[in-house]
Amino acid sequence: MPEPTVIAGGLVVDGTGVSAAQADVWIADGRVTDVQPAADYHAGATVIDAQGLVVAPGFIDVHSHADNAPLLPEPDLTKLRQGVTTEVVGNCGFSLAPRLASRREQFAAFLQRLFPPARWEGERLSDLLAETDRRGYVTNYAPLVGHGTLRLMAMGMEAREPTATELREMGRLLRQALEEGAFGLSSGLIYPPGLFSRTDELIELAGHLSPHHLYTSHIRGEGAHLEESVAEAIRIGREAGCRVQISHHKAAGRPHWGKTRTTLAMLAEARARGVEVDQDVYPYTAASTMLAACLPPAFLDVPEPDVLRRLEDPDWRDRLRRALAEGVPGWENHVGDCGWDGILISSTASHQFEGRTLAEVAGDLGVEPLEALVRVLVRERLRASMVIFSMDEADVTRVLADPRTMVGSDGLPPGFGGRPHPRLFGTFPRVLARYVRELGLLSLEEAVRKMTWQPAQKFRIPERGRVAPGLIADLVAFDRDRIQDHCDYRDPGRPPDGIAWVMQAGQVALEQGRFLGERLGRRLEPASGGIGQE
Numbered sequence: 001m002p003e004p005t006v007i008a009g010g011l012v013v014d015g016t017g018v019s020a021a022q023a024d025v026w027i028a029d030g031r032v033t034d035v036q037p038a039a040d041y042h043a044g045a046t047v048i049d050a051q052g053l054v055v056a057p058g059f060i061d062v063h064s065h066a067d068n069a070p071l072l073p074e075p076d077l078t079k080l081r082q083g084v085t086t087e088v089v090g091n092c093g094f095s096l097a098p099r100l101a102s103r104r105e106q107f108a109a110f111l112q113r114l115f116p117p118a119r120w121e122g123e124r125l126s127d128l129l130a131e132t133d134r135r136g137y138v139t140n141y142a143p144l145v146g147h148g149t150l151r152l153m154a155m156g157m158e159a160r161e162p163t164a165t166e167l168r169e170m171g172r173l174l175r176q177a178l179e180e181g182a183f184g185l186s187s188g189l190i191y192p193p194g195l196f197s198r199t200d201e202l203i204e205l206a207g208h209l210s211p212h213h214l215y216t217s218h219i220r221g222e223g224a225h226l227e228e229s230v231a232e233a234i235r236i237g238r239e240a241g242c243r244v245q246i247s248h249h250k251a252a253g254r255p256h257w258g259k260t261r262t263t264l265a266m267l268a269e270a271r272a273r274g275v276e277v278d279q280d281v282y283p284y285t286a287a288s289t290m291l292a293a294c295l296p297p298a299f300l301d302v303p304e305p306d307v308l309r310r311l312e313d314p315d316w317r318d319r320l321r322r323a324l325a326e327g328v329p330g331w332e333n334h335v336g337d338c339g340w341d342g343i344l345i346s347s348t349a350s351h352q353f354e355g356r357t358l359a360e361v362a363g364d365l366g367v368e369p370l371e372a373l374v375r376v377l378v379r380e381r382l383r384a385s386m387v388i389f390s391m392d393e394a395d396v397t398r399v400l401a402d403p404r405t406m407v408g409s410d411g412l413p414p415g416f417g418g419r420p421h422p423r424l425f426g427t428f429p430r431v432l433a434r435y436v437r438e439l440g441l442l443s444l445e446e447a448v449r450k451m452t453w454q455p456a457q458k459f460r461i462p463e464r465g466r467v468a469p470g471l472i473a474d475l476v477a478f479d480r481d482r483i484q485d486h487c488d489y490r491d492p493g494r495p496p497d498g499i500a501w502v503m504q505a506g507q508v509a510l511e512q513g514r515f516l517g518e519r520l521g522r523r524l525e526p527a528s529g530g531i532g533q534e
């Protein structure tokens, strides 16, 4: 028997929300074996002194886009440095698999808007996972399957309802991915091709989910259409009989600030009526997505080269001008809601334009802002992302404070470089620094619960999320007085301070910000029974 390890004298915040207590956490064979009142002497054990530190379960990022992280040559440390040990990927309707051979080129061109190129062979989720297993995981990997991906496989980018055959094909691919270990189905209803779907299609597909799966959604609108979009997600849960997660819940665009009062009440009421619906949030007032989301749906129902041709066509440009000025029913108009100076270019394929607002790019180029938007999209062949200053702090704090809200970074895929939204680097430390220590919005215990045991239960993350005997020793130790994110939108990449170490299955993976070199994460499959110690 190897010697046990004891993490001695830390302030243990166990993840369930109960009061923190100074304790010793005993670990053997990768699992917590005991949690005892802090002692002075630990016979026969390797001691890790944790006095002055908080010891908590490793954080669970319920909303990540780091599907490609295992396929990158360099380890992606953006989450581990925040104390995250598990990431749910495949969000917002985008998953790398399944990928049918017949759609391979079209899919690759489509994915370029969000992901750097990634190589793997085969078609099925199990083929992708064979490759990611081979490369290894920095954090635990919990994949969802994307509705947008399924739709593209069954019917391309077409702006219409699926035929019965196409809908059956989507269902078949979904069931196959679930059997191969997916945690559920995600949708992104502001993005093509998801935005072309009607509610019935989503109800039909969500009907394939088992009780241990869930449906997560970037809902159809987060501004002008926020309430009806929340209602749609609730309806999908009720009619499909599935569990629902509203992703990155927010009220976007000044005219819509304050609407989270209504939506949080709607969600509470739906729960009271038996729909298991919850939400997550990232702790920032700026959003981020691909720059092409500034274009109205009419531009986007064709392959990339045709989208680019439309952008260069004077008639289409007039259509764009009208759409941005007047809006389009059912479409989220980021430019209209936030203005040209409210959109900051964060990453582009060439790295030109990064860190400049569209208003500034227009000034730099000596053109009007609409022309600046078109030029960036064309030059970068749509491979560009943006930060959008769209939210009110009052909505962010209201959502975060709701007891049913979890934390998700929504960090965009690693590997592009550029200046991605600081949420990629600082989400979890920021909750603990700003909303616990500085503003007192949440207690330490409540904040940790939102990042650990609560998401473990909702997403059926097996044997993790809590410091308790029998569970896997994925743990983080941090200094509650020093933990700090760095939130600079124009220079976002600095890692957080105050995380002492991160442990995965009993082994330290990161110490004082330094990666010790081993990919200790694992691929997870959803727990169909209890998740341990419930």
Ligand SMILES: [Zn+2]
Pocket: 092, 188, 218, 247, 248
């Ligand atoms: Zn999203």
